[in-house]
Amino acid sequence: MNWDTIFSVSIEAAIGTNAVIYTLAAIGINVQFGYTGLLNFGQAAFMAVGAYGLAVGVATWGLNFWLSICIGIASAVALAIILGIPTLRLRADYLAIVTIAAAEIFRITVRTSNYRDVTGGTDGLQQFSGAFFDINPYGKGQYGVGPVSFDDRTMWVLTVGWILVALCCLVVYLLMRSPWGRVLKAIREDEDAVRSLGKNVFAYKMQSLIMGGVIGCLGGFIFALSTGSVTPDSYAPEVTFFAYTIVILGGAARVLGPVVGAVIFWLFIQFSDQILRQAISAGYIPNSVMDTTQVGAVRFILVGLGLMALIIFRPQGIFGDKREIALDAR
Amino acid sequence: MHAEETVSAADAALSGDREAAARAALATVDPVPGAAKPDPILVADRVMRRFGGLTAVDVEHVEVQRGSITALIGPNGAGKTTLFNLLTGFDDANEGHWTFNGDRITGLPPYRLARRGMVRTFQLTKALAKLSVIENMRLGAQAQRGERFLAALIASIWQPQESEITERADQLLERFKLDRMRDEFAGELSGGQRKLLEMARALMVGPELVMLDEPMAGVNPALTQSLLRHVKSLRDDGMTVLFVEHDMDMVCDISDWVIVMAQGAIVAEGPPEKVMVNETVIDAYLGSHHDTPLSEAEEEEQLAEAEAELREEIIEAEQERA
Numbered sequence: 001m002n003w004d005t006i007f008s009v010s011i012e013a014a015i016g017t018n019a020v021i022y023t024l025a026a027i028g029i030n031v032q033f034g035y036t037g038l039l040n041f042g043q044a045a046f047m048a049v050g051a052y053g054l055a056v057g058v059a060t061w062g063l064n065f066w067l068s069i070c071i072g073i074a075s076a077v078a079l080a081i082i083l084g085i086p087t088l089r090l091r092a093d094y095l096a097i098v099t100i101a102a103a104e105i106f107r108i109t110v111r112t113s114n115y116r117d118v119t120g121g122t123d124g125l126q127q128f129s130g131a132f133f134d135i136n137p138y139g140k141g142q143y144g145v146g147p148v149s150f151d152d153r154t155m156w157v158l159t160v161g162w163i164l165v166a167l168c169c170l171v172v173y174l175l176m177r178s179p180w181g182r183v184l185k186a187i188r189e190d191e192d193a194v195r196s197l198g199k200n201v202f203a204y205k206m207q208s209l210i211m212g213g214v215i216g217c218l219g220g221f222i223f224a225l226s227t228g229s230v231t232p233d234s235y236a237p238e239v240t241f242f243a244y245t246i247v248i249l250g251g252a253a254r255v256l257g258p259v260v261g262a263v264i265f266w267l268f269i270q271f272s273d274q275i276l277r278q279a280i281s282a283g284y285i286p287n288s289v290m291d292t293t294q295v296g297a298v299r300f301i302l303v304g305l306g307l308m309a310l311i312i313f314r315p316q317g318i319f320g321d322k323r324e325i326a327l328d329a330r
Numbered sequence: 331m332h333a334e335e336t337v338s339a340a341d342a343a344l345s346g347d348r349e350a351a352a353r354a355a356l357a358t359v360d361p362v363p364g365a366a367k368p369d370p371i372l373v374a375d376r377v378m379r380r381f382g383g384l385t386a387v388d389v390e391h392v393e394v395q396r397g398s399i400t401a402l403i404g405p406n407g408a409g410k411t412t413l414f415n416l417l418t419g420f421d422d423a424n425e426g427h428w429t430f431n432g433d434r435i436t437g438l439p440p441y442r443l444a445r446r447g448m449v450r451t452f453q454l455t456k457a458l459a460k461l462s463v464i465e466n467m468r469l470g471a472q473a474q475r476g477e478r479f480l481a482a483l484i485a486s487i488w489q490p491q492e493s494e495i496t497e498r499a500d501q502l503l504e505r506f507k508l509d510r511m512r513d514e515f516a517g518e519l520s521g522g523q524r525k526l527l528e529m530a531r532a533l534m535v536g537p538e539l540v541m542l543d544e545p546m547a548g549v550n551p552a553l554t555q556s557l558l559r560h561v562k563s564l565r566d567d568g569m570t571v572l573f574v575e576h577d578m579d580m581v582c583d584i585s586d587w588v589i590v591m592a593q594g595a596i597v598a599e600g601p602p603e604k605v606m607v608n609e610t611v612i613d614a615y616l617g618s619h620h621d622t623p624l625s626e627a628e629e630e631e632q633l634a635e636a637e638a639e640l641r642e643e644i645i646e647a648e649q650e651r652a
Contacts, residue, residue, distance in 0.1 A: 171483065179474045179492065180482035186458045186469050192420065193456035193528075197470050198444030198535055199477070207479055327459050327517035 001282055006274040008147035013270030014263045017154065017226040020161030021047075022265065024219030025243040026250070026258035027168045032212035033244070034252035035176060037188030038205060039092050042083070042099030043216045043243050045106045048235035049075040050217025051224035052110060052119065058128035060118050065131030069221065076217035080210040088205045100237060111232035124231035132156075132225055157226045164222070165259060168215050173255045184208055185253070216243075245303070249310060251317030260318055268306060272299040348566050352398035352586040353601075359587075361600030364391035371396040371539055371570050372417070372448075377426030379412055379594075386412045388594045389426070394539070399561065399571040401581040401602070404591035405615055406639060410574045411453060413591070414543050418450045419443050430539070445472060447538035453547060453574070454650065455524040459517030463508060466516050466527060467499035468492070470534025499534060506530045506560065521650060522553035529560060540564055542573035546580055548650035558584050578615070582606060590614060 013019065025043050032038040040046075050072040057068025083102055087095045110119040119125065138152040138159075150158060175181045183204050186194045191201045224230045242265070250261025276295045279285045290298060310317070316325045359365050370393035379387040387409040394400050402410050415421035417428060419440040427436040430448050440450075458466050474495070475481050476488025503509045506526045511519060516527060525545055532540055545561065546554050562584055564571050575581050581588060582602040590598040590605060592614035598605055605611055 174483045174485070175479075178482035178485070179468070179476035179488060180479055182461070182465055182469055183477055185461055186466075189458035189460055190456045192440075192452070193458060194469070195420075195440040196418070196444055196450050196452070196456075197531065198441050198449075198472050199469075200439075200441050323515065324460050327515055 001275075001278045001284075004147055006271065006278065009274050010267050010271040011148050012150070014267035015158070015162075016150070016266070017157055017161065017222065019262045019266045020158060020165060021219045021223045021226070022243055022246055023165050023259050023262040024161075024168065024222065025216050025239065026246040026262055027165070027172060028212035028214075028216035028219070029240075029243050029247050030212075030252060030254075030258050031172060031184075031215065032208055034247055034254070034257070035181065035188060036184045036205060036208040037092060038088075038209060038212075039096035040099050040209065040212060041096045041237075041240055042101075042103035043212075044235040044237060044239040045099070045103035046076050046079060046213040046216035047220030047223060047239065048103070048106055048110070048230075048232070049079050050220030051230045051235070052125075053217075054221055054224055055125040055128045055230045056118060058131075059120075059125040065128075068128070072217055072221060073214055076213045076220075077210050080213040081206070084206045084209045088202055088209070100240070103235070103237060103240065107232045107235050119232070120230075122232065124229055126229040129225045129228050154226070157222060161222045161226075164218050168218070169255055169259065176253075176255065180204075188253075245307060248317055249307070251320035254317070254319035257317060257319045264318070265303075269299055269303060272302045348397060348568065349562070349586070352395065352565065356395055356398060356587050356601065359395075361598075361604050363596045363599050365393070365599050367393040367395040369396045370394060372428065372430055372572070374417060374428035375426060377413065377416055377428065378424045379409075379416055379421065380424050385594050387416060387423075389413060389591075389596055392589065392596055394570065394572050395587060396570050397565065397568065398586040399565050399573070399584055400587045400589060401585035402572060402574045402589050402591060403576060403578060403581050406576060406642065407593075408591040408614075409594040410576075410591050411543055412594075414450065414541060414574060418448065418541060420450075444535055444537075447536065448541065449532045449535045449537035449539070450541040451525075451528045451532055451543055451545065453543040455521070455528050457516040457519060457524040457527055459515060461516055462513050463503065463511050463516050463519070463527060464496065464499055464513060466531050467503060467534055468495050470531040471495040471498070472535055495534075502530045502533055505563075507556075522549040522557070525549055525553075525557060526560070529557075533564075537569060539570045539572065542571065544574050544576075546575060546577065548647060554580070578606065 025047060028046065029040060029043055032040045053072030053075040054068045057063045057071045058065055063071070079102070083095070083099055087098045109115065111122045113121050115121070133153060133156065136152060136156040138155045140152055142149045142151055143155045144150060176184075183194065183199050186199075187201055187204055195201050223234065246261035246265050247258055248261075249265060250257030250259070273295055276285070276290075276298060277292055280287070280290065280292050280295070316322050355368050359367055372394040374389060374392050376391070377387055377389040378385065402413070404410050412421065416423045416426075419438055419442070422437070427434060429435060430443070430446060433446070435443060435446070435448075458469070461469070474488065475491055481487045500509065500512070503512060506529065508523060508526055508530065511523065516524065519527060529540075529542065529545065542561065545557055549557060558580070561571055561573065585602050588600060588602050588605040589596055590608075590611050597614055598608045598610045600608065
């Protein structure tokens with residue numbers, strides 16, 4: 001067993017691009033679900049419209065990179081409005097149904113061959129990130145501390161990504177201590193009470209949905225830029241569910257919950273992956289029990305077990321307040 | 331009693347005795363269903379709400395006198411809460427229109443009505459459990475600068491107003507004896523304290539008309555007295571109170587005027603002493619044959635009905651506790 005590799009690979013995952021992407025997706029869900037109580041099960045769609053807005057803008061229409069970023073953000077806002085208008089007046093579960101359906105509709109639509117000219121079908125789109133890496137301040141090479149290192153392109157994506165995470169956390173912090181955030185939290189508790197106190201609940205829910213969606217779309221940008229391509233199937237429903245796992249792991253309605261949740265989530269996934277692989281290749285786990293092709297599935301079984309343990313022993317998540325959970329039991 | 335009635339409404343208002351003023355103003359009103367009031371704050375006409383084949387509310391005309399405590403009573407299922415929901419925009423009427431302060435408010439969403447000064451509470455208390463008591467209170471304040479998305483980001487824009495709101499909230503908490511619980515989660519309050527919090531929070535809106543849906547339901551007798559005093563103090567502060575209740579004794583104690591509903595319609599109106607002895611009201615509560623001998627079959631039927639009602643109340647009480 002090569003423990004150096006196990007640890008360096010795990011730490012790279014914990015602060016790497018996946019952690020950034022999922023932190024942003026989870027911050028968005030935290031605004032919607034954690035603070036406002038909106039069950040948006042279509043966060044993958046918000047990430048996807050962001051990524052596709054950028055990719056289609058540059059690669060298909062030949063527009064300026066920054067203009068295409070704006071198209072991505074505008075698409076996320078538009079998606080939130082389209083989903084919100086019919087559903088936000090209804091009970092919370094309708095939003096869940098509509099958003100998960102919308103996410104799948106979007107994914108399946110962009111992968112059909114009918115729109116191949118625009119979206120690239122199942123192959124997706126490439127070559128839209130040039131302008132982003134043109135302004136990369138890192139020279140060619142590897143950067144890092146000890147065995148943990150990233151190449152110059154990844155470093156640039158990570159720098160921008162973690163700055164975006166910090167900005168989003170700051171905005172969430174400022175908003176949630178304000179009267180605006182108080183209205184959101186009150187809506188989560190009982191929206192009729194909030195209505196009776198003279199607040200336009202629909203408008204606040206819409207603002208929350210848009211804000212969470214736009215933050216998710218930033219995650220989509222980072223996803224697209226880090227891989228240099230967008231493909232429809234990387235925005236499957238499990239992306240949303242991973243993000244929910246992260247929110248619950250970190251503690252819902254806590255500013256830093258999604259950040260810590262994402263870091264631990266990816267650390268755990270990569271760590272268990274490495275341990276299993278090395279144990280198999282070293283012969284500690286015989287091939288009759290499992291082989292390396294099954295590692296991918298088994299590590300998610302472990303994630304599931306970890307989640308169960310979390311819900312049993314620390315239902316409020318890492319940062320959550322135990323008193324709040326106790327209130328639910330009353 | 332007699333001396334009170336001879337005092338004119340204006341004199342009483344000047345002397346600050348709002349109870350006498352309200353009583354005097356209503357003394358001239360004919361105690362019949364749909365009676366016109368000298369200075370109505372809320373007027374509703376031909377309000378109809380059907381649920382499938384059932385007509386839950388069918389009110390021809392009703393007025394609520396400004397500055398009075400008006401009780402809306404009736405047996406279970408009379409349509410009191412449904413009428414409340416219609417008037418406050420929480421439910422849509424099939425027919426009818428109503429005005430508040432002379433302005434037509436039919437079909438306006440609840441939040442607009444609250445902004446106009448018409449605030450309601452709920453039968454099943456809606457304390458916002460995971461917000462602290464003081465945050466619950468602050469939420470009630472209107473026209474908050476910090477409730478706009480961009481302004482919320484910059485604390486210096488809303489901080490001064492927030493301090494004013496907090497000061498007002500603290501005063502109200504003291505008045506409702508909730509100041510000790512200020513920083514606790516509202517979910518940790520007892521049932522009675524939640525009722526008090528809901529009432530205090532409604533006052534943060536700065537309402538003209540406070541509509542209380544069964545403020546005494548599920549509250550222990552000791553706290554009931556304190557709640558009654560608080561309801562009276564709302565009128566004494568110049569607000570109009572309309573409240574739903576089905577316990578007649580409680581109603582007599584505090585209300586200036588009583589409106590009785592049965593099977594969706596208003597069957598009687600009048601000052602509490604008169605309504606208590608009104609034949610129609612007694613019939614509505616006890617059934618029209620309560621003073622004639624029953625056949626055995628009728629007796630059984632009424633017994634079953636009474637038991638069903640009792641069961642319903644127990645279930646209600648359990649829901650309240652949950």
